[in-house]
Amino acid sequence: MSRPDHSRTPVLQRAHRLLPPFLRKRPRIDPRRPQSDIQGLVLHGYKIMDAACFLLLRIEEPSKARRWLREILPEVTTSSDKSSEQRSAWKTSLNLALTWSGLKALGLPQAALDTFPTEFQEGMPARADILGDSDESAPDKWDFGGSSGPAQQGELHLLLMLYGTTPKEVSSLVAEHRRRLEEGGLRELGSQQAARMRNAEGGIVEHFGFRDGLSQPQIQGFREGKHEAPDHTDAIKPGEFLLGYENEYAETPDSPSVPATLDVKGTLSPRADRPDWKEFGRDGSFVVVRKLQQNVEDFQRFLEAHKELAVGDTDERKKQWLAAKLMGRWPSGEPLRPGEDAPPTHARSEKHWIDNSFGFNEKDPDGYGCPVASHIRRANPRDSLPPSAELSLQVSRRHRILRRGITYSDDTGKGMLFIAINANIARQFEFLQQTWLNNGKFGGRYDERDPLTTHGAGRLTLPSQPVRRCVEGIARFVTMKGGGYFFLPSLRALEFLAHLEPKQAVS
Known part of the structure; x- marks a missing residue:
């Protein structure tokens, strides 16, 4: 059984989502094709989709949230290549990421939570001095993810990222998912609409009037798709952007792990150095989100x-x-x-x-x-x-x-919803920002x-x-x-979270 195709029409998509979970096709992860385990935002970037909405969610009832996750898992867009025919009919995409508090709320035990890097555990507001977020940019003045307000850091658990080729498609997708939130034990804290701006030649631009998204690194061993402006450097080791791979230091750093006893379905791979633990981070990454007015x-x-x-x-x-x-x-x-x-x-x-x-x-x-x-x-x-x-x-x-x-434009102003993917927030994003x-x-x-x-x-x-x-x-x-720091799990890791039984957790 193959993974559902996101090129299906909205009517068929809705019909598919109405099926009971046990009748839905489950995502099939091909071990020979790691792209099938990686969320699509990493390799695709969705440049063909000019509209988006980001839902900021809090987990109210963990058991219902895990059931919700099981139900939407087949709808998560992966980085698998698409045929030209599929790409031409590709209308919407869905990805999701969690904060450290969100992983905790979903039931991940403390022993596993402690394997995440310090900067991710602390969250973006605690790193304000490093990031230069002061005065008008201080965390207590943020619209979301800061130190105050309904969508403050501790309350923000999950980021649901919905993309579409048109605003109408995104609106329809958002309405559908909002109908499922309460039943899924989730509460919406806020949302952020966004839409790409293009110049007369079709190039992506930002509000200051400059072409955007030009210099993107190629990932060694992965094909991201046709680049309009190839970088001058050779392809970069995948461990700079994905956990579980060799990085530019010729090392494969430790990534988040979970006790093997929690993996009741045998979804995750054992750690080579610690067989009593499983690899939770592999094929995942960290996402930095910043709303820059x-x-x-x-x-x-x-x-x-x-x-x-x-x-x-x-x-x-x-x-x-x-x-x-x-x-x-x-x-x-x-x-x-x-x-x-x-x-x-x-x-x-x-x-x-x-x-x-x-x-x-x-x-x-x-x-x-x-x-x-x-x-x-x-x-x-x-x-x-x-x-x-x-x-x-x-x-x-x-x-x-x-x-x-x-880019975004709303009642608060206009700007860029900066989204960065990196395997090491401190060494990559924070270094860039601070140094x-x-x-x-x-x-x-x-x-x-x-x-x-x-x-x-x-x-x-x-x-x-x-x-x-x-x-x-x-x-x-x-x-x-x-903004905030989020973990973008692999499909395997999402499957593990969806079937997590906290009563078996080891603290």
């Missing part, structure tokens, strides 16, 4: 006030040039190169192919094209860090993340921070001849409005 009007006012520092023959071109220097790319997505003061107009842009196979060390070491402290150069320094290009590439590879963000984005000392610069995303960035140096320019008075253009 973009202050577009302030950004435009800043460009207007500082346009005289810029290069260009019109005010609009000057503002475009200055915005590109802050971001580190032209709005089209093309890289900034020394000596180019206007975006390229050659054929590759017209064919929607963006050059992403570039480095900085050889042709732009001092930032005459892409400023050293600009946003994208901080987020992915590539080969530009001292002492050598080779070592810099190695370091950069060890701090990559998969970005699965999507590269927020750090005032980066790339030989002092007292300069990410000019787009951090509080108190202050200024940005723009190297030029004969005299460098310095952009002063950079304020906060992005405000943190909510």
Whole structure:
């Protein structure tokens, strides 16, 4: 029996969900194809789906919630490849992730909970100092996942991620799942609607007007699908994004585990070093979610006030040039190169192919094209860090993340729902945030921070001849409005949770 196909029509999907659980087809995990055990968000990213809704849930009755999980398990989208025919009819997707409190509420015993990393156990609000979440971005001001409100960290247990090719499809999917929540022992704490923005050529853009989602790492041994802009580096070890695999340190770190006595259905694989424990983390990952409100009007006012520092023959071109220097790319997505003061107009842009196979060390070491402290150069320094290009590439590879963000616009404002997938939150996402984005000392610069995303960035140096320019008075253009750290279980791990019997738990 094969796993249900998400290309079936909404009518057939609803009919399938009305069947009793024992008549439903169960997900079949093929050990030869690990993609069938990995949730789809990891490898697909759902770029063909322009609408989404994220339901923030609390587990009220664990036994009902486990039954609910058994019922929706066949509907969870995996990373398995689809044929071109299936892909053309692929309309909706569903994934789910849990906080540490959510795993506890579902019945995972303390012995198993203790095997999760410290940063995940503590949660995002407790890491505010590391992440630079202060003042307007402090956790007590968040819409969800913070230290106050109905959807605060301790209350938030589960994130149900619903995607569709159109808002209508997502609305229908959300309505259907909301009808099942109370019966499933779950309470909705809030929700977040989202929708992709596209430019005239069909490229994905964000509210500041830049192409988004261009530089994504390839995962060694897995095919994510056709990239419109291949990364300049070789494929990265899967252990950087999936638990249970070798990482860029040539190590397979310990991942979350559970006592073997709890695995009553024999769903999980034994640990090689401890046969009395089972691998709960394998094929899973950690998801970082951050609701980042973009202050577009302030950004435009800043460009207007500082346009005289810029290069260009019109005010609009000057503002475009200055915005590109802050971001580190032209709005089209093309890289900034020394000596180019206007975006390229050659054929590759017209064919929607963006050059992403570039480095900085050889042709732009001092930032005459892409400023050293600009946003994208901080987020992915590539080969530009001292002492050598080779070592810099190695370091950069060890701090990559998969970005699965999507834009939103609601009553509170507009911005980006930043979603990152990584196997080690502290070494990947938190390192990027603290050491590269927020750090005032980066790339030989002092007292300069990410000019787009951090509080108190202050200024940005723009190297030029004969005299460098310095952009002063950079304020906060992005405000943190909510988020959390979630575990994205494999299909095996979800199956295990769905049949967990807490009475057998070992504390």
